[in-house]
Amino acid sequence: MSDTPTVKITHGDTVIDCAPGETVLQAMLRAGIDTPYSCRNGMCLTCITRLVEGEVPSDSQIGIKDTLQAQGYFLPCVCEPTQDIGVAPPEPAEIFGRAVVTEVAHPSKNVCRVRLMPATPLYYRAGQFINIRRSDGLTRAYSLASVPSLDRYLELHVKRLPRGQMSNWFYEDLQPGEAVDIQGPNGSCFYIPDKKDQPLLLIGNGSGLSPLIGIARDALNDGHTGPIHLYHGTRHQGGLYLDNLLRELAEEHDNLSYMPCLSREDTPETRRGRAEDVALQDHAELAGYRVYLCGYPPMVRDMQRRAFMAGAALPDIYIDPFELRDLRKKPRD
Ligand SMILES: Cc1cc2nc3c(=O)[nH]c(=O)nc-3n(C[C@H](O)[C@H](O)[C@H](O)COP(=O)(O)OP(=O)(O)OC[C@H]3O[C@@H](n4cnc5c(N)ncnc54)[C@H](O)[C@@H]3O)c2cc1C
Ligand code: FES
Structure with a gap:
């Protein structure tokens, strides 16, 4: 628990007390607000939320691209607010692009390979990840197996998990022609061509x-x-x-x-x-x-x-x- 005093989080018409040591995500979920999340530790960006009033600690914006940070986007799962704030869901046009599924293959009994064509080009590095949002709002992070200079499509490899909501949908139901929202690219796990002889x-x-x-x-x-x-x-x-x-x-x-x-x-x-x-x-x-x-x-x-x-x-x-x-x-x- 931290020394931070209880602060108020305003989300639309709802005002929530956020206790010391509690994150904005925990407070919103406790108040029954239906907001997307997955990892709860700042890795996946599925919980990205817009700040409409007040300030949040800068470490709750790590991993978010500069332009979105400047618009007030932050990660509520790692944000313990130090002052009263107002928050709102992301503006879809600012966060998400559209992509159409072009191919679904099943190279093993647990992994499916999905290819997507984004509506507008996605500038990414091989190894980064994107978030996929289904029409019902379910959002999960998937790494990119494709290489921008070699492949026109985006490629994902999804492992089906027992009772996993998104991964089973990918494996069982997803069909070419279906459209999904994508957010990204995110992450810094990629090749840097600075030392070409490095093992x-x-x-x-x-x-x-x-x-x-x-x-x-x-x-x-x-x-x-x-x-x-x-x-x-x-x-x-x-x-x-x-x-x-x-x-x-x-x-x-x-x-x-x-x-x-x-x-x-x-x-x-x-x-x-x-x-x-x-x-x-x-x-x-x-x-x-x-x-x-x-x-x-x-x-x-x-x-x-x-x-x-x-x-x-x-x-x-x-x-x-x-x-x-x-x-x-x-x-x-
Ligand atoms: C940066 C990043 C990159 C990633 N890249 C990839 C990738 O390239 N490929 C990939 O396959 N995954 C990747 N993931 C993981 C991915 O984001 C999803 O978390 C994963 O696909 C599971 O999502 P899901 O909706 O199927 O499972 P969820 O529904 O979120 O379930 C999560 C876990 O809980 C278990 N579970 C679900 N319901 C219950 C229940 N009722 N009772 C008990 N247990 C339950 C599931 O078995 C599963 O283990 C990545 C994650 C991150 C953060
Ligand atoms: S839930 Fe993964 S970054 Fe917040």
């Missing part, structure tokens, strides 16, 4: 491969000369949903190595173990490397620490934890 280590599990394939293709297309080591982890062989494509890409590029890792199955063409453990066995000394970690949040955060301990400089470790809206009875650690 890159890319580790992801499940659909955590999505930003990594974009980053790897972007680096190769940009003429990266250093080695690029891509580790994809899953439990069983069926989860290696881009196996053929990645093997072909590695055949074409001498500096790309692809290492599929299975934690529950042995096969002649895969390594046994978690992707992050296998990667560290192969690359025990990471000084001078740039490391990209994407997917399951506990893996990403643990591996961030281990990569640092192995010698990677903190600014050279890029992370994209796929934080979920936690609806489980027992919270994750």
Whole structure:
């Protein structure tokens, strides 16, 4: 709990007392306001809200692009207000663009690959993420697997989760021709072409491969000369949903190595173990490397620490934890 006094949040006709230590999102949900959110920790931007009166701490605007910050947009899930404020839902025209689904494929029994054509060009870097908003307002973040200089479409890889609202809709119901709202691009997990001979280590599990394939293709297309080591982890062989494509890409590029890792199955063409453990066995000394970690949040955060301990400089470790809206009875650690 902080020393901040109770302040008032005005949302339309509703005035809510926000207790010390409470976030604006918590206060709005407590008051029964139906507002979108997912990760609750400033990662996904699905809760983005407009400030119409007062000021909010500047750290509640981290990750929001400058032009939107200047218009008062902030993230209520990480905002503990220090003064009375007025808030409103985002202006759709300021936040969202439109995109039409052009293709839905199911490369594994749990992952679908969705291609979208935005109504106006989206200027993004491979590996960034966008938010997808369904017509009922449900909004979730998905990383971009496409590369702007190579692909006309936006590509997402969505892993179906048990009882997951958006991911099951993607997997079961979404059809080409359907339109969705998109917000973004967001995030800073992408390739920077400043040191072309730097070794890159890319580790992801499940659909955590999505930003990594974009980053790897972007680096190769940009003429990266250093080695690029891509580790994809899953439990069983069926989860290696881009196996053929990645093997072909590695055949074409001498500096790309692809290492599929299975934690529950042995096969002649895969390594046994978690992707992050296998990667560290192969690359025990990471000084001078740039490391990209994407997917399951506990893996990403643990591996961030281990990569640092192995010698990677903190600014050279890029992370994209796929934080979920936690609806489980027992919270994750
Ligand atoms: C920056 C970022 C990038 C991301 N990129 C990707 C990506 O590229 N690909 C990808 O697949 N995901 C990605 N995610 C995760 C994605 O945003 C969604 O959170 C994910 O798809 C789950 O959404 P959902 O609506 O299907 O699940 P939700 O409905 O939000 O459910 C979340 C969790 O709660 C469980 N649950 C749901 N209902 C219940 C219930 N009644 N009781 C108990 N448990 C329940 C679900 O199994 C699931 O584990 C990303 C997240 C972030 C923050
Ligand atoms: S950034 Fe607020 S819910 Fe994810």
